[in-house]
Amino acid sequence: MADKKPKTTVESTPKAREYSERSADESEDAHKQKQQASAAASEGEAEHPIRQVRRSFNEWLKANYPGHEHAFVGGATGFVVALLVFVIGFWATLLIVVFVIAGIAIGQYFDGNPQIAHTIRRLFEESHE
Secondary structure: OOOOOOOOOOOOOHHHHHHHHHHHHHHHHHHHHHHHHHHHHHHOOOOOOHHHHHHHHHHHHHHOOOOHHHHHHHHHHHHHHHHHHHOOOOOHHHHHHHHHHHHHHHHHHHHHHOOOHHHHHHHHHHOOO
């Protein structure tokens, strides 16, 4: 005797329909962006790989965490810092953070936009009020 298993069906809810419609719209947008990128690449204006990764990550964030992109990045950064504190200790983590900030400041200086250096200078500048 053959096992008779009931067939399951998935009913579409209004929320599921809205999500599938939104996903279709987003996939069309992503397809248009890919076409534009390939057109730019064919014209000799190839996009840098880091920019491609950053753009695709931002698209993923907007699709999965709409309106909360910065909160996700902040949470992920906090998680990494917490792991570092537990694994290598507080002072070593603080030293790494200082070196990272110094590296960013040096990079900004060479880019011609030393925002961190200006901020540090303003913090230690005496106010003449």
